Amino acid sequence: xxxxxxxxxxxxxxxxxxxxxxxxxVVVPSADEKCLKAIEPDYKVCIKEAxxxxxxxxxxxxxxxxxxxxxxxxxxxxxxxxITATGLGCLADTEKFLQSIIDNDExxxxxxxxxxxxxxxxxxxxxxxLKCPCYNFTYVHRGFSFESALLDAMMQLxxxxxxxxxxxxxxxxxxxxxxxxERMGFWRSGAKMGEGAQFFLLSSQPTSQDVAQITSLxxxxxxxxxxxxxxxxxxxxxxxxxxxxxxxxxxxGDAKMDATLLSWKESLPAGKMxxxxxxxxxxxxxxxxxxxxxxxxxxxxxxxxxxLCPVGKAEGLRRILVFNSYRNNNCSLFLLEKIDR
Amino acid sequence: MGSYVIGIGVISAIGxxxxxxxxxxxxxxxxxxxxxxxxxxxxxxxxxxxxxxDQLKEMLGLPLGKTYSRTALLGMVxxxxxxxxxxxxxxxxxxxxxxxxxxxxxxxxxxxxYVEMRNKxxxxxxxxxxxxxxxDSTEQIASALGIHGFLSTISTxxxxxxxxxxxxxxxxxxxxxxxxVAGGIDPLCKFTINGFNSLMILDKELCRPFxxxxxxxNLGEAAGFLVLQRDKPKSGKCYCRLAGYANANDAYHxxxxxxxxxxxFLAMSGALKxxxxxxxxxxxxxxxxxxxxxxxxxxxxxxxxxxxxxxPRFSSTKVYTGHTLGAAGGIEAVYSALAISRDVIFPTxxxxxxxxxxxxxxETEVIPNAGVKVVMSNSFGFGGNVSSLVFSAE
Numbered sequence: 038x039x040x041x042x043x044x045x046x047x048x049x050x051x052x053x054x055x056x057x058x059x060x061x062x063v064v065v066p067s068a069d070e071k072c073l074k075a076i077e078p079d080y081k082v083c084i085k086e087a088x089x090x091x092x093x094x095x096x097x098x099x100x101x102x103x104x105x106x107x108x109x110x111x112x113x114x115x116x117x118x119x120i121t122a123t124g125l126g127c128l129a130d131t132e133k134f135l136q137s138i139i140d141n142d143e144x145x146x147x148x149x150x151x152x153x154x155x156x157x158x159x160x161x162x163x164x165x166x167l168k169c170p171c172y173n174f175t176y177v178h179r180g181f182s183f184e185s186a187l188l189d190a191m192m193q194l195x196x197x198x199x200x201x202x203x204x205x206x207x208x209x210x211x212x213x214x215x216x217x218x219e220r221m222g223f224w225r226s227g228a229k230m231g232e233g234a235q236f237f238l239l240s241s242q243p244t245s246q247d248v249a250q251i252t253s254l255x256x257x258x259x260x261x262x263x264x265x266x267x268x269x270x271x272x273x274x275x276x277x278x279x280x281x282x283x284x285x286x287x288x289x290g291d292a293k294m295d296a297t298l299l300s301w302k303e304s305l306p307a308g309k310m311x312x313x314x315x316x317x318x319x320x321x322x323x324x325x326x327x328x329x330x331x332x333x334x335x336x337x338x339x340x341x342x343x344x345l346c347p348v349g350k351a352e353g354l355r356r357i358l359v360f361n362s363y364r365n366n367n368c369s370l371f372l373l374e375k376i377d378r
Numbered sequence: 379m380g381s382y383v384i385g386i387g388v389i390s391a392i393g394x395x396x397x398x399x400x401x402x403x404x405x406x407x408x409x410x411x412x413x414x415x416x417x418x419x420x421x422x423x424x425x426x427x428x429x430x431x432d433q434l435k436e437m438l439g440l441p442l443g444k445t446y447s448r449t450a451l452l453g454m455v456x457x458x459x460x461x462x463x464x465x466x467x468x469x470x471x472x473x474x475x476x477x478x479x480x481x482x483x484x485x486x487x488x489x490x491x492y493v494e495m496r497n498k499x500x501x502x503x504x505x506x507x508x509x510x511x512x513x514d515s516t517e518q519i520a521s522a523l524g525i526h527g528f529l530s531t532i533s534t535x536x537x538x539x540x541x542x543x544x545x546x547x548x549x550x551x552x553x554x555x556x557x558x559v560a561g562g563i564d565p566l567c568k569f570t571i572n573g574f575n576s577l578m579i580l581d582k583e584l585c586r587p588f589x590x591x592x593x594x595x596n597l598g599e600a601a602g603f604l605v606l607q608r609d610k611p612k613s614g615k616c617y618c619r620l621a622g623y624a625n626a627n628d629a630y631h632x633x634x635x636x637x638x639x640x641x642x643f644l645a646m647s648g649a650l651k652x653x654x655x656x657x658x659x660x661x662x663x664x665x666x667x668x669x670x671x672x673x674x675x676x677x678x679x680x681x682x683x684x685x686x687x688x689x690p691r692f693s694s695t696k697v698y699t700g701h702t703l704g705a706a707g708g709i710e711a712v713y714s715a716l717a718i719s720r721d722v723i724f725p726t727x728x729x730x731x732x733x734x735x736x737x738x739x740x741e742t743e744v745i746p747n748a749g750v751k752v753v754m755s756n757s758f759g760f761g762g763n764v765s766s767l768v769f770s771a772e
Contacts, residue, residue: 038552119627125511126533131569135492138572143419151573152633152760155481156512156533161761164627170644173627173763174541177483178531179513185530185545192548213495217507220500261526322511366517 038191040239041376042248043114043201046107047330048099049233049318051344054078055106059334060344063317071224072210073231073319075099084166092149093162094129096209096234100159101166103234104205108167111238116203118172119160120190122182124322126156128211159207172199180363182206183326184256187371191251194241205236206326210319227290231319235326237333243376249333252372259297259365267301267360270370278358282351283310283335287328287361289320298362312345325361325369332357336375380653381550381558382772383617385464385605387456388712390699391425391598394437395459399709400716404744406727408698410584410596418571422580425598425700426566427452438522447484447509448565448599450518456601456708457519457559464557464605465614468524472556475528477546478516478603479538479562481704484509486567515563528555533704535759536666537625538562540707540767543604544623550608561603561708570703571597577633585669585701587694588678588740590731595668598700602708604715610772617715621752621770622653628762634672639680641764642666646684646754649766659752660690660768662723664710666756667694667740668701673758678736691748693726693740707757707765714753714769723748 047053050073051063066073077095083102084090093101100121108116133150152158157175164173172193176185183206190202210232218230239251255270271277286302288295305311312335318327331345339354341347359371389395391409392402402409413424434451435442438458457476461468468474488510494502509515516531528549532541539562546560564570574580574597581594610616626648628641635641650657666677681689695713702709717723726740751771758764 124513132492134573135489135569136496138489138568139493139496143568143572143575146572146576148573148576151569151576154573155535155760157535157759157761157763158632160534161627161632161763164629164762165632168629170627170629170641170762172625173534173761174532174545174625175534175761176530177512177533178516178529179511181513181530185532188554189545189548192552195552196548213492217495217504221504221508256528258526258529260521322513 038195039250039252040191040194040241041243041250042333043238043240044107044111045237045248045330045333046103047235048075048078048103049327050075050231051317052076059338060342063344066229071229072215073229075232078102094127094153096127096207097153097159097162099234100205100207101162103236104163104203105166107236107238108203114201115167115169116201116238118193118199118202119163119169120174120186120202120204121160122176122186122206122323123156124179124182124208126177127154127158128209128214130154132211132213179322180367181256183323184254184369187254190239194239200241202239203236204239205234206323207234208232208321208323226293228294229319231321231324233318233327235330247376249336250374250376252374254371256369259368262297267370274372278306281356281358282354283312283357285328285332285357285359286311286313287315287325288313289315294365295362296365297368298360308349310347310349310351312341312347314345317344322363328359328361329371332359332373336373380619380621381547381606381608382610382619383604383715384607384611384615385460386617386712386715387459387463388602388709389427389452389455390600390709391427392698402698403724404722406725408584410700418568420571420575422582423596424566425596427599445505446518447515448486449480449484449563450515452565452601453478453515453519453563454522456603457523460559460603460605461523466557466605473527474525475549475555475558476516476520476525477530477542477558477560479532479542479704480512480515480564481533481535481538482564482567482570483512484514485569486565489567489569534763535761536703536706537757537759537763537765538704540757540765541625543620543711543767544625546606547620550606558606559603560606562705563601564599564702564704566597566599579670581669584728585696586728587667587669587696587726588674588733589729590733592669592671592674594670596700598702600699600702600705600709602705602712604711616772618718618769618771620767622649622768623766624648624652625765628764630762633760635676635758637676639676641762642677642680642758643683645764645766646680649768653768655752657685658688660754661750662717662753663690663692664714664753664755665692665694666758667696669696677756678738682736689738691723691741693724695724697726697728710755711767714755717750717753718769718771721748721750722746723750
């Protein structure tokens with residue numbers, strides 16, 4: 038069920054947007070910074086209509102800019118399916134509308150924030166701006182959101198229902214969410230919150246400019262795990278852990294919340310190359326999309342930047358396994374491979 | 379191609395299970411009435427399920443002291459019924475997935491949390507906000523009913539659960555799962571009532587879909603789920619086949635559909651094409667038919683484009699349930715399955731005045747022995763998301 042990454046785009050807490058470098062310089066948060074905010078590009082460049090741009094909230098701008106940039110960089114290949122993923126959607130607009138209900142005692146409310154609060158707002162806006170009347174889905178399932186979107190895209194490509202699919206994972210941090218998570222003790226054990234918008238233009242047919250190949254993915258619940266998921270996933274791809282050159286881990290930094298991932302990591306053969314990505318993007322529901330962005334770049338640039346904290350050695354980078362975990366609940370595995378030219 | 383519907387479950391304003399819903403549908407009995415579950419300053423009728431959260435917990439055998447979003451509770455009732463109807467034991471070793479959908483998620487609880495948090499620095503109970511995200515209800519349902527396979531949740535406003543059924547079929551075709559339970563849920567909450575009120579599309583009377591005098595929609599709450607499998611069952615129940623479907627984006631406006639019905643036309647014609655059927659094969663259309671000026675005009679125009687002079691019988695069941703948003707595609711898929719398996723068409727019983735430029739009228743009486751073999755079910759939503767499903771007799 039493989040597909041090819043024609044182009045990709047990332048707005049993240051790191052300088053990842055519209056650049057040819059791959060994490061050569063990174064923003065390292067201090068120990069007491071509990072939240073990694075995205076570095077926002079000059080939105081005027083991507084979203085030209087001033088009125089539209091003004092109405093868009095932070096998360097919509099991030100998502101739309103990342104999506105448009107991804108499509109533009111693919112030499113004008115328009116998607117025939119647009120699939121977005123978000124854990125919490127347009128939180129700021131949701132809160133704004135809730136606040137207006139209270140402030141105005143339910144009377145004469147401005148509908149704009151309500152309209153923009155729906156989870157499919159970004160997907161709808163991207164369709165409007167690209168004028169794509171095609172398949173348009175939004176997945177909203179915690180740490181399975183981006184995974185569902187990617188699985189859907191890969192099935193559509195294999196079925197021939199689409200030739201080019203735009204897939205993205207988007208989430209934002211708001212002050213209210215931050216305070217609620219603080220009360221829940223989210224980062225007491227070392228995790229940091231994060232945000233970002235990663236988009237991928239995926240194709241069923243290879244071209245000479247593809248970044249990497251996504252071979253397969255699988256999701257499982259930590260609560261139902263028997264510890265054999267990675268082995269059986271690799272087995273379904275005709276591989277064993279020996280065939281993997283680098284394992285890219287989505288550790289949040291909270292050992293309790295990473296328990297399933299960490300326990301599998303213990304079983305890795307000595308010297309197997311490992312790297313991590315979540316300290317760069319923070320923890321959020323669709324953070325795995327940043328992991329996939331990193332994995333694809335590892336294959337493209339054939340080098341592991343120090344920012345990903347590599348341990349161990351690899352002969353070359355042909356196959357990367359991404360293991361992500363969200364709150365020790367949603368676990369996901371992605372296999373990406375280098376494209377031979 | 380196309381998976382088989384082997385179980386159905388529904389809870390809505392017209393009944394707490396499939397039989398109660400069916401009975402109301404063929405008795406022309408609406409569930410639209412005054413809102414009593416919570417207070418709002420808007421005097422609008424709704425399709426409310428007349429069970430409190432505690433009554434739902436009792437029905438499900440859940441501890442009364444534990445907090446669940448209404449979304450999760452309604453979903454559990456419908457999923458439980460669908461699994462039982464299909465005769466499926468979740469512990470049988472089959473690969474069972476749950477694809478749910480919702481537009482409000484756990485908003486019924488978190489909107490109250492938000493008020494308390496605003497009033498006081500550390501106000502609000504955290505247990506009322508942990509279920510805010512849409513994935514929570516799906517995981518609560520899966521955990522309560524012992525489903526440990528693939529889980530996902532979709533939120534594309536009012537087309538959400540039609541889309542859940544599409545993903546279900548795709549997963550079955552790719553042999554990712556043996557059985558999928560798919561559908562959607564939405565509870566009534568202050569957030570959506572105020573949202574739709576701010577758009578000025580709530581009718582203060584019973585909604586009048588496809589009527590020239592229509593003045594907006596009634597909101598409702600519901601959950602509707604279907605159990606699907608790839609192959610035709612050798613024995614046991616089989617309601618119908620999900621023969622085709624299509625999803626498109628109108629790409630016209632963030633909330634309104636285009637006057638020429640471009641998106642709805644693409645979805646309906648795409649669904650028929652996938653099913654390998656022609657427009658004249660359709661016996662009944664369960665229209666989206668919300669009763670807003672914009673939706674019915676756009677949907678009707680698209681139907682006219684697709685069906686030409688040979689307009690099939692059609693009706694909107696939203697006069698019974700209200701518009702149940704993310705659940706609409708799910709409960710209307712259940713009604714479509716019943717229309718085929720029991721060979722009956724449910725009426726838009728209060729229709730009176732034809733929209734002149736459309737020259738089409740919904741059915742106003744129950745039609746038994748209607749020869750229903752192919753049903754189209756439409757769901758359109760915000761963000762331009764439009765979906766059509768086509769069900770056919772086995």
